[in-house]
Amino acid sequence: MAAELVRGQNHPLPQSRLEVRVSAGRPVVAGATLGDAQGKVSGSEWVAHPGAPALPGLEVSRQAAAEHRLAFDLDALSPGVQRVSVLLALPTGIGGPVRFGAVAAPWIAVTGLDGQEIAHYTITGLDSESAVIALELYHRQGAWKVRAVGQGYAGGLADLFLDQGLPEARRLADGINEAVARGLARSVAPPPPRLPEGDRTRQTPAPAAP
Numbered sequence: 001m002a003a004e005l006v007r008g009q010n011h012p013l014p015q016s017r018l019e020v021r022v023s024a025g026r027p028v029v030a031g032a033t034l035g036d037a038q039g040k041v042s043g044s045e046w047v048a049h050p051g052a053p054a055l056p057g058l059e060v061s062r063q064a065a066a067e068h069r070l071a072f073d074l075d076a077l078s079p080g081v082q083r084v085s086v087l088l089a090l091p092t093g094i095g096g097p098v099r100f101g102a103v104a105a106p107w108i109a110v111t112g113l114d115g116q117e118i119a120h121y122t123i124t125g126l127d128s129e130s131a132v133i134a135l136e137l138y139h140r141q142g143a144w145k146v147r148a149v150g151q152g153y154a155g156g157l158a159d160l161f162l163d164q165g166l167p168e169a170r171r172l173a174d175g176i177n178e179a180v181a182r183g184l185a186r187s188v189a190p191p192p193p194r195l196p197e198g199d200r201t202r203q204t205p206a207p208a209a210p
Contacts, residue, residue, distance in 0.1 A: 063183035
């Protein structure tokens with residue numbers, strides 16, 4: 001039976017190849033950072049996000065979506081990685097909600113590749129935050145575990161990355177938001193141009209070919 005986690009609770013991971021599934025009810029950005037035992041991330045090359053979705057041992061979604069499936073192979077992570085933080089963020093600049101307190105609480109689950117749930121967590125208690133570390137996969141005493149985190153940031157991805165020690169936090173956050181905005185623009189076809197009423201009434205069908 002899957003473990004239902006609350007904030008701060010951890011649970012052992014019985015296997016190294018996993019999926020993290022996200023259900024948010026509206027489009028969110030999903031990503032992951034790779035850190036040392038203290039959670040420090042040494043550079044932007046250790047962040048998986050829509051603009052750079054694949055790193056050794058993990059792959060995240062390429063655009064904002066209401067549902068995500070992130071793939072992990074913990075045995076294939078780069079040497080020195082002791083903590084993987086799974087993050088969610090609301091897209092900026094597209095006219096949607098700017099804080100998690102205005103949307104339904106996101107739900108996140110760790111599963112095996114067969115879809116069997118290992119643990120799940122509903123991220124409650126958010127208000128003004130627009131980015132959140134949902135959970136961590138961390139290595140301790142030779143074993144991997146998952147911890148429900150739910151740490152939100154009112155300053156968005158920039159504050160989240162800064163808290164993890166990234167000196168280029170603002171630039172990285174801006175680049176992710178731009179990549180997400182481009183992806184959303186490509187995924188929605190523009191409507192056909194509207195014609196003035198007079199032009200519409202004057203239009204006649206093209207003659208059929210003889």
